[in-house]
Amino acid sequence: MKTHRLLAIVVKELRQLRRDRLTFAMIIGIPVMQLMLFGYAINLDVRGLDAAVLDQADTARSREVIDGLGASQVLDLRYHVTTPRAIDALLREGRISVAVVLPRDFETRLERGDRAALQLVVDGSDQVVQAAARQLARFPLPDTAGWTRRVAPIEVVNFYNPERRAPVNTVPGLIGVILTMTLVLFTAIALVRERENGNLEMLIATPVSPWELTLGKVLPFVAIGLVQVSVVLLLGKGLFAVPVRGSLGELYLAALVFILASLALGIFLSTLARSQFQAMQLAFFTFLPQIMLSGFMFPYAGMPRPAQWLAELLPLTHFLRLVRGIMLRDAGLADLWPSLAALGVFTGLMLGLTVSRLRKRLD
Amino acid sequence: MTSEPVIRTRGLSKRFGDTLAVDDLSLTVTRGEVYGFLGPNGSGKSTTLRMLCGLLTPSAGNITVLGCELPREAERLKRRLGYMTQSFSLYRDLTVLENLRFLAAIHDLPARGLGRRLHDLMSRYRLDALRDRLAGTLSGGQKQRLALAATVMHTPDLLLLDEPTSAVDPQSRRDFWEALFELADAGTTLLVSTHYMDEAERCTRLAILDQGRLAADDSPRALMDALPGRALRVETGRPRRAHQYLATHPGVIAVAQIGLGLRVLATDRVTPDELAAALTAAGLAARVSADHATLEDVFVAATRRSPPEPGPDPTPS
Numbered sequence: 001m002k003t004h005r006l007l008a009i010v011v012k013e014l015r016q017l018r019r020d021r022l023t024f025a026m027i028i029g030i031p032v033m034q035l036m037l038f039g040y041a042i043n044l045d046v047r048g049l050d051a052a053v054l055d056q057a058d059t060a061r062s063r064e065v066i067d068g069l070g071a072s073q074v075l076d077l078r079y080h081v082t083t084p085r086a087i088d089a090l091l092r093e094g095r096i097s098v099a100v101v102l103p104r105d106f107e108t109r110l111e112r113g114d115r116a117a118l119q120l121v122v123d124g125s126d127q128v129v130q131a132a133a134r135q136l137a138r139f140p141l142p143d144t145a146g147w148t149r150r151v152a153p154i155e156v157v158n159f160y161n162p163e164r165r166a167p168v169n170t171v172p173g174l175i176g177v178i179l180t181m182t183l184v185l186f187t188a189i190a191l192v193r194e195r196e197n198g199n200l201e202m203l204i205a206t207p208v209s210p211w212e213l214t215l216g217k218v219l220p221f222v223a224i225g226l227v228q229v230s231v232v233l234l235l236g237k238g239l240f241a242v243p244v245r246g247s248l249g250e251l252y253l254a255a256l257v258f259i260l261a262s263l264a265l266g267i268f269l270s271t272l273a274r275s276q277f278q279a280m281q282l283a284f285f286t287f288l289p290q291i292m293l294s295g296f297m298f299p300y301a302g303m304p305r306p307a308q309w310l311a312e313l314l315p316l317t318h319f320l321r322l323v324r325g326i327m328l329r330d331a332g333l334a335d336l337w338p339s340l341a342a343l344g345v346f347t348g349l350m351l352g353l354t355v356s357r358l359r360k361r362l363d
Numbered sequence: 364m365t366s367e368p369v370i371r372t373r374g375l376s377k378r379f380g381d382t383l384a385v386d387d388l389s390l391t392v393t394r395g396e397v398y399g400f401l402g403p404n405g406s407g408k409s410t411t412l413r414m415l416c417g418l419l420t421p422s423a424g425n426i427t428v429l430g431c432e433l434p435r436e437a438e439r440l441k442r443r444l445g446y447m448t449q450s451f452s453l454y455r456d457l458t459v460l461e462n463l464r465f466l467a468a469i470h471d472l473p474a475r476g477l478g479r480r481l482h483d484l485m486s487r488y489r490l491d492a493l494r495d496r497l498a499g500t501l502s503g504g505q506k507q508r509l510a511l512a513a514t515v516m517h518t519p520d521l522l523l524l525d526e527p528t529s530a531v532d533p534q535s536r537r538d539f540w541e542a543l544f545e546l547a548d549a550g551t552t553l554l555v556s557t558h559y560m561d562e563a564e565r566c567t568r569l570a571i572l573d574q575g576r577l578a579a580d581d582s583p584r585a586l587m588d589a590l591p592g593r594a595l596r597v598e599t600g601r602p603r604r605a606h607q608y609l610a611t612h613p614g615v616i617a618v619a620q621i622g623l624g625l626r627v628l629a630t631d632r633v634t635p636d637e638l639a640a641a642l643t644a645a646g647l648a649a650r651v652s653a654d655h656a657t658l659e660d661v662f663v664a665a666t667r668r669s670p671p672e673p674g675p676d677p678t679p680s
Binding site for chain 1: 442
């Protein structure tokens with residue numbers, strides 16, 4: 001391996017990238033667009049959720065609270081029911097996604113502040129509804145100002161989704177999805193394009209080595225991946241107040257390892273494909289299971305065993321564990337090292353396969 | 364050292380699935396030669412060139428190029444070899460200068476003297492005015508000059524050129540060949556594949572390939588002198604009819620209409636008078652005279668599938 005040859009390939013890649021306006025725009029455009037799309041779909045104030053009210057207290061204050069909730073426009077209080085059974089039925093039938101329950105001792109609970117005075121029963125299988133309920137839980141109840149409460153006045157009860165996935169889960173996950181989508185695709189095309197344009201035939205008749213070529217094509221995208229991570233983090237913080245509770249340095253380290261894994265996967269696909277179109281199809285072929293099985297869409301714990309085994313093979317699964325752990329639970333890489341190690345092994349394997357396939361021959 | 368051939372192949376074969384692209388090819392190319400590969404499309408020219416620079420592994424046979432045994436020592440060879448691919452293989456979205464700089468780095472050219480080298484190449488191949496143009500926007504001839512400059516960047520001892528002028532106008536072709544002879548004068552050995560007769564005629568030695576096999580191998584002059592058969596010129600008032608008739612005549616190998624006349628490649632046993640008599644008998648009055656043998660005649664005779672005269676069938680045993 002000669003550094004000047006590697007550098008020559010990196011410089012060449014960057015020059016080509018700079019002239020490819022559309023790709024260049026996509027590098028920044030895709031993260032921004034996806035973040036907006038996913039971010040707003042989750043976090044946008046939800047209005048007009050179908051709701052039922054069970055007012056067992058039926059006092060002036062309870063009616064005041066219900067009016068207040070109705071005025072917030074988050075809930076559309078369509079049903080006024082008299083039994084908890086009716087709420088169960090409405091939820092099950094999907095007629096409502098939220099129920100407001102004011103117990104008989106609403107007033108007393110409010111005064112004493114030792115138990116939640118109001119219950120929001122929520123169809124927790126829907127993340128949007130969950131998010132709305134969380135907002136509603138901050139709704140001020142009358143006469144509580146100044147009181148030292150041991151318990152929040154409003155209690156949210158999640159039906160159907162005891163795991164309570166927070167919507168902020170999505171933005172960290174989105175970092176992984178965006179990196180997968182762009183980086184695997186770009187590098188999957190990278191070598192095939194050289195082959196299709198005839199450049200590869202010229203290159204393999206020169207002293208350039210497979211490692212130089214592979215790394216030279218991958219390295220520029222490492223920088224691009226890190227830029228994308230930063231874009232998503234900044235926008236996530238600015239627009240959706242997604243926190244980074246753990247170490248930022250560790251977050252970037254995890255992202256770096258995942259970027260390498262994605263690029264290695266992409267470049268490996270590039271050695272399989274015969275045309276740019278095939279490369280794209282292959283990239284999507286790996287993209288879908290990653291989205292579905294990694295825990296981005298559905299909780300990992302809820303998947304059947306074989307799906308979980310499969311998920312363990314996917315880099316995105318491991319990255320989601322890392323990024324969610326670091327960003328949301330303030331976990332350190334010391335706690336999450338198995339995922340980091342898995343990504344490392346995956347990267348090594350893919351690069352090894354790539355170089356073994358990229359013999360300097362045409363046949 | 365000088366007596367050692369630059370390229371030596373023995374029994375070289377390449378099989379792709381069921382097709383035998385190159386069949387038992389034995390060649391010797393000596394230093395300083397401009398060696399031509401002439402053959403129709405699909406005759407195995409490109410495959411042979413690719414095997415000679417280590418891009419393809421032979422199915423059988425052995426190759427020695429510049430003292431390197433292929434494919435084992437392909438990497439060592441690549442420092443002394445220049446290979447110009449059939450289609451333009453530099454980066455279309457890089458400028459002329461960027462492409463040349465890239466190739467210089469890939470070939471480990473030292474930074475010292477690089478500026479001079481690039482300047483020399485660009486002025487020799489008239490690329491100065493084009494240095495900041497994107498390679499993709501160059502004309503066919505300009506692209507070939509750039510490709511040649513890039514291929515000789517590391518001053519290789521051997522140049523393999525795969526149909527270098529197939530997408531180039533006649534003037535550019537002549538210029539390109541001037542550049543090739545310049546390189547040959549400087550001691551570079553060249554192996555050029557082509558399907559142009561005029562180009563083939565300029566080579567110092569010529570191999571005619573047909574369906575992967577070596578059909579002829581000598582200097583163009585010697586090949587023309589040894590033409591098996593004779594070239595005849597037929598002048599007649601009804602060239603189309605005469606063409607049809609001659610195509611079925613047993614002693615005729617090939618017929619081509621040139622202007623209003625016909626050019627006939629016939630076996631040695633057919634004399635002009637005989638042919639004229641045969642034509643007259645068929646109701647086609649004609650004048651038949653002997654003509655100079657051309658390389659095209661050699662090519663036609665060598666790549667003709669149907670046997671020109673009765674005898675052993677030329678299919679491989």
